[in-house]
Amino acid sequence: MSNTFGNIFRLTTxxxxxxxxxxxxxxxFPAGIDIDQDFIQHELDRRRPGQSRITTPRKEADKxxxxxxxFEGKSTGCPIGFLVRNTNQHSNDYDNIRNLYRPSHADFTYTQKYGLRDHTGGGRSSARETIARCVGGALAKLALKQIGVEIYAYTSQVGNIALEHDYTHYDPTQIETNDVRCPDAEKAASMEGLISEVKAKGDTIGGIITGVIRHCPIGLGEPxxxxxxxxxxxxxxxxxxxxxxxxxxxxxxxxxxGSEQNDVFIPQNGAIGTRTNHSGGIQGGISNGQDIYFRVAFKPVATILMEQETVTLDGTPTIIKARGRHDACVLPRAVPVVEAMAAMTILDYYLLNKTTHL
Amino acid sequence: MSNTFGNIFRLTTxxxxxxxxxxxxxxxFPAGIDIDQDFIQHELDRRRPGQSRITTPRKEADKxxxxxxxFEGKSTGCPIGFLVRNTNQHSNDYDNIRNLYRPSHADFTYTQKYGLRDHTGGGRSSARETIARCVGGALAKLALKQIGVEIYAYTSQVGNIALEHDYTHYDPTQIETNDVRCPDAEKAASMEGLISEVKAKGDTIGGIITGVIRHCPIGLGEPxxxxxxxxxxxxxxxxxxxxxxxxxxxxxxxxxxGSEQNDVFIPQNGAIGTRTNHSGGIQGGISNGQDIYFRVAFKPVATILMEQETVTLDGTPTIIKARGRHDACVLPRAVPVVEAMAAMTILDYYLLNKTTHL
Amino acid sequence: MSNTFGNIFRLTTxxxxxxxxxxxxxxxFPAGIDIDQDFIQHELDRRRPGQSRITTPRKEADKxxxxxxxFEGKSTGCPIGFLVRNTNQHSNDYDNIRNLYRPSHADFTYTQKYGLRDHTGGGRSSARETIARCVGGALAKLALKQIGVEIYAYTSQVGNIALEHDYTHYDPTQIETNDVRCPDAEKAASMEGLISEVKAKGDTIGGIITGVIRHCPIGLGEPxxxxxxxxxxxxxxxxxxxxxxxxxxxxxxxxxxGSEQNDVFIPQNGAIGTRTNHSGGIQGGISNGQDIYFRVAFKPVATILMEQETVTLDGTPTIIKARGRHDACVLPRAVPVVEAMAAMTILDYYLLNKTTHL
Amino acid sequence: MSNTFGNIFRLTTxxxxxxxxxxxxxxxFPAGIDIDQDFIQHELDRRRPGQSRITTPRKEADKxxxxxxxFEGKSTGCPIGFLVRNTNQHSNDYDNIRNLYRPSHADFTYTQKYGLRDHTGGGRSSARETIARCVGGALAKLALKQIGVEIYAYTSQVGNIALEHDYTHYDPTQIETNDVRCPDAEKAASMEGLISEVKAKGDTIGGIITGVIRHCPIGLGEPxxxxxxxxxxxxxxxxxxxxxxxxxxxxxxxxxxGSEQNDVFIPQNGAIGTRTNHSGGIQGGISNGQDIYFRVAFKPVATILMEQETVTLDGTPTIIKARGRHDACVLPRAVPVVEAMAAMTILDYYLLNKTTHL
Known part of the structure; x- marks a missing residue:
């Protein structure tokens, strides 16, 4: 709740x-896991601003x-604290929004709820918080690697440009070959074109990220x-x-x-599997060993570099035009965040499931 | 987690x-709320089997x-225990499934996770558990009524038959005028026809329920x-x-x-509102006072009265044909469940929000 | 919190x-545990009123x-609901306290906190709630039996009459041989005499219960x-x-x-133990495999059959004299409750500890 | 649980x-509270090593x-992260304990539970963790000050030297006038003498800290x-x-x-109070508005500068003699920690209590 995610594996940010x-x-976090700090930094770099032409030009080191x-390269079972210093803030970019509410941002609701807000850069509601998710997710991935779970995500739609097939059709090793993080090179090029076009107008665009979890152990889930x-x-x-x-x-x-969608059970590699996988790897809330796949819809982000109507803190109509350096489409940088949330969820439920039996 | 829902308001079933x-x-549950037991029973009756021609013919009193x-008609602030006795089980209906796994049911995953399962009627994975949700939801509604929050849901799609407009177009008082719980009488008739057709074949069909929360106080949500x-x-x-x-x-x-989807802030009834409500009443994870609306996708339920391939507990291929009395489409009876989950969530977050300030 | 006890094993009452x-x-509760219903009832009978001359004469069946x-004699891993009907209430015994606060009872604080209270029999603050603890504790004991953990408690002091030695001196099989649940027959007789004497005056008396946990696995505890x-x-x-x-x-x-109290490590039965056990089986918050022993102080219960000053709900001074059937000393009946809380705690931490490693 | 304390107010360390x-x-943490950073540092300084002759001579800045x-001096309702850098470690002091278990320390249990341990300075089991408690407690005190709650603690016993009276007899403003943090100057001098004597021998000594909470609102506690x-x-x-x-x-x-210990209700300052306060300000688990007072027993700490028997990691008997800079008696430095835990508990329950009513 609030700023803690998870039940057994718990990330507090x-x-x-x-x-x-x-x-x-x-x-x-389980004890005795090898902690590869380069891998953690690498995961963080995947969400870093300024990593490509289609993301915000802000340069943040994010170390x-x-x-x-x-201790000596292994997790001790004790809490892992971590910190990423902010280094490249242009707080002055936000002076003009101190006394007004940006449309579809959290400015209004934070002010109403808390009675005050940190207006600089969105404060706590900034997507910069996802840094902490990526660190938590990287740690979870290090643990999941030991039990063979594989997690990946990719951009499957930007605006109206959508992949035509489901995840089984695409090669996950192609995801990182382009800036959009889309495993289909041709579609990726179209998506990148669309993002550039939208960006040139100061506007933003949404899309869909597809996530896949493979080799998830059977039995995860707590109905x-x-x-x-x-x-x-x-x-x-x-x-x-x-x-x-x-x-x-x-x-x-x-x-x-129902007769079309039901997944018939069959013998599979010496165990029990399903002929189809319309269920998405989960039945009755519990993983069944098949691939888990899902889709996440992202709206176009609210910060646009165009004039918009809004009101001041006291409700007076005014005009706002955002300054600063922003993403026209967050999906490429959100891919590692989707993976991180999936990794933390699976590790958490893996640990929970250990308590099912004495 | 597991069998408890909520943070402050907590339902354990x-x-x-x-x-x-x-x-x-x-x-x-907050102290001092008038507990109208007839209302609670009424909410439970809305999910009861056998209430109309298109639901399962099982007759369950569900008192x-x-x-x-x-105490003396008011909540005391102490936990409210409740019980609905099962009265109309035909456990023999399930003898034939004791040793096999029904396709797309929880049979396989429960057995794998727990090492054993109660096969009669689906055991814990049965939708009969939603009885407890409806009781919890009815209690939550009684509390929310005191702060003016209004919650309703309706069937907006069955199979391919979908309402054409968004929720603002429909009159919620029309929802309970037909068995499908759809506020558009004509569409409701088509949906009912489709359900009957599917049912006649022993098959099942899915759909979408739309939920609406009106007059939600500003500030609910815990980023x-x-x-x-x-x-x-x-x-x-x-x-x-x-x-x-x-x-x-x-x-x-x-x-x-973004320029299309952003909700511009405007003065509204002496306060601050938004001209459009594409955000769905929530910004930055916190309610902004506008209507909250959402859609929930239901698959066709897994129990079909047709022959299907499957395997036995030891993985041997076999054929299953379900017996018993089942819904061809769960949406009409799921409408009160959607409302219940929404009501409990809103009450829980209303109470949580009281801790934001000293 | 509130009416839920435990983290993984969770009792909600x-x-x-x-x-x-x-x-x-x-x-x-872990799946696959043999559920011996006679044992559960037996544990409940140990806290039942009217079981001996020195407890309240109320006769409650408490089934x-x-x-x-x-399912078929085994736990399924799904929640275990249970109910004990009240059968022998004399609510009229409490008419005279409806409008006043009994000294050192929860009447005043419940009324102030909740704005109303169920005055009959103490309502929720009644020790009758410990019925649910004994059922939860009996279930926990059934699970712990499978991993060899042994838990017992006994009355070690009533008023000024105290056992002279620590728990290692006494034979736990003697605890249930007398009504006080004290393993020293002679002291038990003295304690019983004191309780009878106090009871004859309409007064009450406190005491101490000692609890012991043997064969607790090493590693339980979550610093x-x-x-x-x-x-x-x-x-x-x-x-x-x-x-x-x-x-x-x-x-x-x-x-x-420190030089007197430290427990020196020694080789012990092929493993590592301690020469003394001043630590009480726990070091750094984690069990070390030695016996865990502890003492719990009970005040004399507040309900006395003597005149006492008090005030009415509006603060007017008055005189109260309790009626009804009450224990002059709760310790004999509290022994199974202490065991129950210990058993639930140990099982909960045993399950939690399973999440320490992948 | 584990490294998080509290329910609504939650400290994770x-x-x-x-x-x-x-x-x-x-x-x-509630929004809108004035955050006095000097006060927080001051509270931290009260637990700092090296602050007096009777504490460890380690000098740690602990900023x-x-x-x-x-934001701009006020809490925003968003999580407050904080960090105190370690600056004065002598890790070499611990080389000799890498391969053995110190008596009555957490070395053995941590190693058994987690499979490895950070042996330097006690790692996570070090009392250095209480730094984080003092910061959390200081924040809680800042909030409680706004509702008039007053919390203090003092050393009431060291070894056999004990204060003779209860807390009502002593002036809390005298606590900080001596290094022992005891409000009776004469007793403080004796205690200090005893600590010096014990320290000279390389030994340690325990004691008792008394805590007092005044002006606690009525109604806190969640039965x-x-x-x-x-x-x-x-x-x-x-x-x-x-x-x-x-x-x-x-x-x-x-x-x-019971007739001696019961607290009779009386009219008090226009409200309802009790003539005596044997209950310690809490009845039925809920605060009644009277002073809450309690006592906490501390054992002599385990690190003594004397030779002790022990075993190596593989169970071979050996001799250990600790080096380093340690407290002979932790009570003076534990006083602010007791206050911190009390402050966080009261604030947490104050916030929880706000959810009792709509």
């Missing part, structure tokens, strides 16, 4: 966009320092209020700008018949 | 389809008994991991058969530009 | 002294009904805020009438030197 | 004695940096598993070296009669 830094504490919980897909969905919906989540056949499956 | 009964405990926490829509989405995804959740413009909004 | 009944839900979570002794202490302090908790050398050890 | 630093995150959650005194007791028992907790008449009261 802090930090604002323009304060001293962003960080967190990972508690409940993570681990403050505890690791009835901790179903695995409900936890995944809640995790994804908590990412900035997300407006929807679906898994398996999702919204498209509602017009099917 | 128990019970299987064919055991002695289904019940729960509501803890953290709720409140066991504690109410960054307890955003209001993430909590709502997690709650909805935990309902049996749900495969997707979206709010505001949802998936459709991903192809819009 | 409900019920008032004079309502329909007392019950609860045990969630997170427990398990409502879920057990730094979930230390095993802190969890045990919090659990014991939550029992009605408890005013103090100490473990190991406790309060008496504060005047020792 | 991290850090080892000889790692980069100790820090934490305070979540759920706290607030990393988030404060039945979140009783206020159970929360306080659990909090105190979690402090390093604590072996016992009692409140009100505590252990001494067990030999009283």
């Amino acid at each position: 802090f930090g604002e966009s323009h304060g001293p830094g962003v960080g967190g504490v990972v508690d409940g 993570v320092e681990l403050l505890s919980g690791v 009835v209020y901790g179903k695995l897909h409900a936890a995944l969905g809640g995790a994804m919906l908590g990412i900035n700008a997300v407006k929807g989540f679906e898994y398996g056949r999702g919204f498209a499956g509602v017009s099917q018949r | 128990f019970g299987e389809s064919h055991g002695p009964g289904v019940g729960g405990v509501v803890d953290g 709720v008994e409140l066991l504690s926490g109410v 960054v991991y307890g955003k209001l829509h993430a909590a709502l989405g997690g709650a909805m995804l935990g309902i049996n058969a749900v495969k997707g959740f979206e709010y505001g413009r949802g998936f459709a909004g991903v192809s819009q530009r | 409900f019920g008032e002294s004079h309502g329909p009944g007392v019950g609860g839900v045990v969630d997170g 427990v009904e398990l409502l879920s979570g057990v 730094v805020y979930g230390k095993l002794h802190a969890a045990l202490g919090g659990a014991m302090l939550g029992i009605n009438a408890v005013k103090g908790f100490e473990y190991g050398r406790g309060f008496a050890g504060v005047s020792q030197r | 991290f850090g080892e004695s000889h790692g980069p630093g100790v820090g934490g995150v305070v979540d759920g 706290v940096e607030l990393l988030s959650g404060v 039945v598993y979140g009783k206020l005194h159970a929360a306080l007791g659990g909090a105190m028992l979690g402090i390093n070296a604590v072996k016992g907790f009692e409140y009100g008449r505590g252990f001494a009261g067990v030999s009283q009669r």
